[in-house]
Amino acid sequence: MTDTQGSIHDQWSSRFVFILAAIGSAVGLGNIWKFPYITGENGGGAFVLVYLICVALIGVPIMMAEILMGRRGRQNPINTMRTLVAAEGGHPVWRGLGWLGVVAGLLILSYYSVIAGWSMAYVFRAGAGLFTGADAKTISTLFEDLLQSPGSMLAWHSLFMIMTVAVVARGVRSGLERAVTLLMPALFALLVILVLYALYEGDFTRGSAFLFTPDFSKVFQHCEVEAAIKTCRFTGEPLLIALGHAFFTLSLGMGAIMVYGSYMPSNASIARATLAIVLADTLAALLAGLAIFPIVFANGLEPASGPGLVFQTLPIAFGSMPGGQVFGTLFFVLLVFAAWTSSISLIEPAVAWLVENRGMGRASAALVAGMLAWLLGIGSVLSFNLWSGESFQFLGKTWFGLVDYLAANILLPVGGLLIALFAGWVMSRASTLDELGMGDGLAYRTWRFLVRYISPWLVMIVFFNTIGLI
Ligand code: PHE
Numbered sequence: 001m002t003d004t005q006g007s008i009h010d011q012w013s014s015r016f017v018f019i020l021a022a023i024g025s026a027v028g029l030g031n032i033w034k035f036p037y038i039t040g041e042n043g044g045g046a047f048v049l050v051y052l053i054c055v056a057l058i059g060v061p062i063m064m065a066e067i068l069m070g071r072r073g074r075q076n077p078i079n080t081m082r083t084l085v086a087a088e089g090g091h092p093v094w095r096g097l098g099w100l101g102v103v104a105g106l107l108i109l110s111y112y113s114v115i116a117g118w119s120m121a122y123v124f125r126a127g128a129g130l131f132t133g134a135d136a137k138t139i140s141t142l143f144e145d146l147l148q149s150p151g152s153m154l155a156w157h158s159l160f161m162i163m164t165v166a167v168v169a170r171g172v173r174s175g176l177e178r179a180v181t182l183l184m185p186a187l188f189a190l191l192v193i194l195v196l197y198a199l200y201e202g203d204f205t206r207g208s209a210f211l212f213t214p215d216f217s218k219v220f221q222h223c224e225v226e227a228a229i230k231t232c233r234f235t236g237e238p239l240l241i242a243l244g245h246a247f248f249t250l251s252l253g254m255g256a257i258m259v260y261g262s263y264m265p266s267n268a269s270i271a272r273a274t275l276a277i278v279l280a281d282t283l284a285a286l287l288a289g290l291a292i293f294p295i296v297f298a299n300g301l302e303p304a305s306g307p308g309l310v311f312q313t314l315p316i317a318f319g320s321m322p323g324g325q326v327f328g329t330l331f332f333v334l335l336v337f338a339a340w341t342s343s344i345s346l347i348e349p350a351v352a353w354l355v356e357n358r359g360m361g362r363a364s365a366a367l368v369a370g371m372l373a374w375l376l377g378i379g380s381v382l383s384f385n386l387w388s389g390e391s392f393q394f395l396g397k398t399w400f401g402l403v404d405y406l407a408a409n410i411l412l413p414v415g416g417l418l419i420a421l422f423a424g425w426v427m428s429r430a431s432t433l434d435e436l437g438m439g440d441g442l443a444y445r446t447w448r449f450l451v452r453y454i455s456p457w458l459v460m461i462v463f464f465n466t467i468g469l470i
């Protein structure tokens with residue numbers, strides 16, 4: 001995609017497509033499925049506050065860094081890193097950043113597709129009117145039924161993976177990305193309707209207090225009850241989970257945003273694009289939280305009930321609101337769509353590498369990468385049924401829990417750390433100043449300060465703290 005030639009319309013539309021694609025990548029299951037359930041598991045307000053601080057101090061500067069590196073390199077992440085290393089004179093080890101992204105993307109895609117599969121199953125459940133008039137208990141049982149059928153979970157997982165591979169193989173993603181203009185606002189509108197429902201029918205006071213009243217003692221204490229004796233100790237782990245989620249939800253640290261940056265016209269403002277992406281993503285997550293927790297408390301449900309949270313709460317709303325059958329069906333359709341525009345960006349670094357460095361055709365590359373993620377995903381399908389027992393767990397986690405932890409809480413923050421260090425310390429001041437194109441004023445200086453001194457340190461402190469070194 002060039003930006004020096006062509007009509008004004010071309011430039012406008014490619015700039016627009018960049019933002020749409022990046023918002024499509026960012027807004028997904030991370031906002032509507034993951035954010036509420038990890039907030040519930042980590043005690044609420046204090047966790048949300050830490051997550052918002054991570055988004056502002058780490059997410060924003062690192063997103064600008066990742067976009068600018070992609071735009072300067074103009075290729076897939078692995079080659080972009082090679083080009084940048086050559087131009088800026090860094091050690092070849094920096095190329096490892098591209099690899100990290102390929103691995104992290106495939107690991108995340110493997111279970112992302114399973115959860116997207118749940119959402120597809122829910123399109124049909126909502127459409128069939130299964131939620132109409134159902135109480136919390138019935139809704140929970142419906143969800144349990146799904147978890148207890150690995151066969152149908154596998155079928156939905158396979159179907160979603162085929163959808164992802166099909167789009168990436170045929171290179172028709174721009175059509176899908178343009179659909180974002182219509183479907184994303186629709187998703188936001190439905191979230192607002194759900195928040196209004198929660199306001200009138202849920203326990204909105206407790207729900208919003210849970211989200212926005214930070215109680216640090218609750219979040220950073222880990223208690224266990226064994227033989228009727230309760231013991232509590234300090235834990236920094238919610239910090240790492242909040243940090244990891246800031247990367248996950250913004251699609252940072254693995255090259256997805258770098259790929260999109262490589263398509264961005266050089267006269268478009270990186271800072272403004274970043275702001276739009278971050279605001280849309282954060283708004284989606286907070287709306288989802290405000291829709292879900294009032295329903296949790298009004299129905300005596302457990303906030304910490306895990307990955308099933310959204311599937312056990314929103315159907316209650318759809319089951320009792322006027323027009324709920326239509327809204328519910330539409331909501332899950334839009335959720336699948338949001339997951340779809342995210343999954344194509346998860347697979348992209350792997351596909352781009354296979355095409356550009358291994359000489360594969362686009363279709364075979366997409367097929368190979370999709371097969372790999374699909375196979376890994378079978379472990380996540382089984383994590384909720386046949387492999388949920390103790391004997392299949394490692395470090396107290398199921399396969400799903402482990403893959404998610406490794407990818408979201410370790411690989412993405414490490415990738416983000418390397419991006420910050422590269423943009424802040426390896427690239428020359430002149431290059432980043434030129435690429436960001438916002439002049440040598442306060443904004444640029446703040447960015448450079450954050451990316452050199454603040455973001456890398458915060459990431460490292462959280463890491464060492466969790467491993468127990470601080
Ligand atoms: N940001 C996406 C979401 O919140 C997930 C994602 C992570 C997509 C990393 C691409 C890269 O659902």
Ligand code: NA
Nearest residue numbers: 026027030249
């Ligand atoms: Na997100």
